[in-house]
Amino acid sequence: MSKVDLVLLHPPSVYDFRKKSIFYGPVSDLIPSSPVFEMYPLGFLTIQSYLEEQGYKVRIVNLAVRMMKDENFDAREFISKLDPKAFGIDLHWLPHAHGSLEVAKIVKEEHPDTPVIFGGLSSTYFHEELVDYQQVDYVLRGDCTEVPFLKLLKNIENNNTDKDSLEKVPNLTWQDEEQTIINKLDFNPDSLDYVDLRPEIMIKNVFRYHDLESILPFDGWLNNPITTVFSVKGCKQGCITCGRSVCTNEHYNKRQGPIFRSPASMVKNMKKIAQFSRGPIFIVGDIRQAGGGYVSEFLNRLNKANLKNEIVFELFSPASGKFLKKIDESVQNWSLELSPESHSEVVRKAQDRTIFYTNEEMERTLDIATELGCNRIDVFFMIGLPRQTPKSVQETIDYCEYLFEKYDERLSCFISPMGPFLDPGSLAFEHPEKMGYKKLAHTLDDHRKQLTNSSWEEILSYETDWMTRKEIVEQTYSAAERLNKLKHKYDRIDDQTNENITNRISQAKKLKELLEKKDEELDFVEHLKLRGEIDKYSISTVCDKTELDWPVKFIKFKLSGIFKMLLA
Numbered sequence: 001m002s003k004v005d006l007v008l009l010h011p012p013s014v015y016d017f018r019k020k021s022i023f024y025g026p027v028s029d030l031i032p033s034s035p036v037f038e039m040y041p042l043g044f045l046t047i048q049s050y051l052e053e054q055g056y057k058v059r060i061v062n063l064a065v066r067m068m069k070d071e072n073f074d075a076r077e078f079i080s081k082l083d084p085k086a087f088g089i090d091l092h093w094l095p096h097a098h099g100s101l102e103v104a105k106i107v108k109e110e111h112p113d114t115p116v117i118f119g120g121l122s123s124t125y126f127h128e129e130l131v132d133y134q135q136v137d138y139v140l141r142g143d144c145t146e147v148p149f150l151k152l153l154k155n156i157e158n159n160n161t162d163k164d165s166l167e168k169v170p171n172l173t174w175q176d177e178e179q180t181i182i183n184k185l186d187f188n189p190d191s192l193d194y195v196d197l198r199p200e201i202m203i204k205n206v207f208r209y210h211d212l213e214s215i216l217p218f219d220g221w222l223n224n225p226i227t228t229v230f231s232v233k234g235c236k237q238g239c240i241t242c243g244r245s246v247c248t249n250e251h252y253n254k255r256q257g258p259i260f261r262s263p264a265s266m267v268k269n270m271k272k273i274a275q276f277s278r279g280p281i282f283i284v285g286d287i288r289q290a291g292g293g294y295v296s297e298f299l300n301r302l303n304k305a306n307l308k309n310e311i312v313f314e315l316f317s318p319a320s321g322k323f324l325k326k327i328d329e330s331v332q333n334w335s336l337e338l339s340p341e342s343h344s345e346v347v348r349k350a351q352d353r354t355i356f357y358t359n360e361e362m363e364r365t366l367d368i369a370t371e372l373g374c375n376r377i378d379v380f381f382m383i384g385l386p387r388q389t390p391k392s393v394q395e396t397i398d399y400c401e402y403l404f405e406k407y408d409e410r411l412s413c414f415i416s417p418m419g420p421f422l423d424p425g426s427l428a429f430e431h432p433e434k435m436g437y438k439k440l441a442h443t444l445d446d447h448r449k450q451l452t453n454s455s456w457e458e459i460l461s462y463e464t465d466w467m468t469r470k471e472i473v474e475q476t477y478s479a480a481e482r483l484n485k486l487k488h489k490y491d492r493i494d495d496q497t498n499e500n501i502t503n504r505i506s507q508a509k510k511l512k513e514l515l516e517k518k519d520e521e522l523d524f525v526e527h528l529k530l531r532g533e534i535d536k537y538s539i540s541t542v543c544d545k546t547e548l549d550w551p552v553k554f555i556k557f558k559l560s561g562i563f564k565m566l567l568a
């Protein structure tokens with residue numbers, strides 16, 4: 001087998017989580033990952049696609065999944081056997097602050113002469129702090145790094161790592177004789193079409209390295225093979241806690257607004273995915289932000305593509321009947337995701353200062369979608385918002401009951417705490433006092449250390465003028481308990497799921513109380529740790545994770561499509 005040029009390593013949130021007893025809480029219940037945050041960013045796949053097209057061999061290794069699936073998997077031994085020209089490590093989401101740096105340390109100890117390159121949004125924000133670490137050689141900044149990556153890899157391959165050569169790599173932060181050099185953010189495209197997602201490369205690599213587990217996007221993906229297609233990077237809206245908002249984007253990418261993938265490129269990607277997977281395809285971003293012409297072209301193309309997969313659309317604000325009817329005419333199976341965040345219009349207005357809508361307007365959207373052929377509507381609420389009090393959280397659950405009564409079983413509601421960290425670059429992170437937040441972690445190192453605290457109350461990096469961390473934790477369990485009962489009452493979940501969640505919430509609350517007493521009860525906590533109970537009560541507590549899965553009948557993958565891709 002020819003030598004691999006680049007290995008992209010995805011670390012667990014905390015290294016080595018298998019030896020620690022940390023009560024992470026339900027911070028990841030509403031995303032596909034577990035508290036290990038084992039899902040790697042989509043950027044890994046676009047970097048791989050782009051560099052492979054240029055003739056490089058790129059291997060993705062999801063270390064987090066490997067460590068989760070096999071208690072005896074020795075990450076150091078595995079890394080020591082790799083021999084690429086460079087290693088890439090993602091620090092996109094801040095919960096990887098600990099794991100990414102520890103994995104980089106192991107890489108440097110095993111391969112002192114091989115460059116280690118960091119990338120992702122959190123790397124971009126903390127780039128200067130990152131290159132001060134011995135184990136980090138380079139940081140590629142921005143949300144589009146495929147082209148700078150190619151330039152850097154060529155330099156590394158040709159041993160052109162002198163000052164003059166490195167200064168020509170756009171978006172690069174690096175050190176020359178301990179002086180930090182920040183190259184200009186010159187690669188900042190105005191469209192996402194310069195790079196394609198090529199699922200066939202991912203499939204070929206499974207066979208090339210005889211390794212399926214390393215490339216799994218998250219644990220459990222084979223049972224819930226959801227794929228995502230990015231219509232956009234960034235967002236036109238300005239939610240004060242969001243890492244994708246217009247203000248955050250300006251901070252990270254020095255860009256005034258979002259950039260989009262063209263309808264032709266989107267549908268091409270989706271057709272490729274549908275060749276091998278029957279699973280749902282989630283369109284990241286509200287396509288209406290790209291304008292009416294974009295929406296018509298995209299839906300017309302989708303209509304012609306005639307895909308059978310469930311297509312999931314995100315709505316960032318209420319939608320018109322015209323838009324929903326057009327989806328209904330163009331797509332065979334479709335669902336919606338809405339995130340009003342709170343039932344309270346006061347809270348919603350404080351959270352998003354750019355777009356405001358009333359509950360009545362949102363319900364008009366739900367009325368139309370349920371009259372049409374929409375298969376499923378998930379409505380998401382959050383805890384930890386500006387102006388949100390404990391009373392307001394409970395009123396959100398009252399509102400969920402109202403929605404359950406008004407709509408049929410296709411509609412369900414979810415609530416989770418915002419966390420564990422404030423998104424760096426967001427208004428709440430940049431101007432906490434003005435936004436009503438108290439920031440409890442500032443630097444990358446603060447976040448890295450905070451991740452190893454023993455309970456999620458102590459890991460949370462913020463509290464608000466309206467709720468302390470303790471109240472956020474208490475409200476999370478109390479809201480989850482009530483919502484679970486309501487879901488059972490209104491037939492959103494079955495008896496078994498209800499019982500499981502009720503038990504997990506009650507055990508999680510007990511564990512929280514024990515951890516508060518720490519010293520006196522250490523024996524019992526020690527006992528729980530040995531039994532792996534702490535981990536158990538960090539998963540599926542605010543809801544059962546499988547509630548978020550889309551049912552896929554029979555075989556989830558199309559074997560004929562996979563073989564065609566391999567032969568192409």
Ligand code: SF4
Nearest residue numbers: 235237239242245316
């Ligand atoms: S609408 Fe969604 S993506 Fe856009 S800023 Fe708000 S939370 Fe972020």
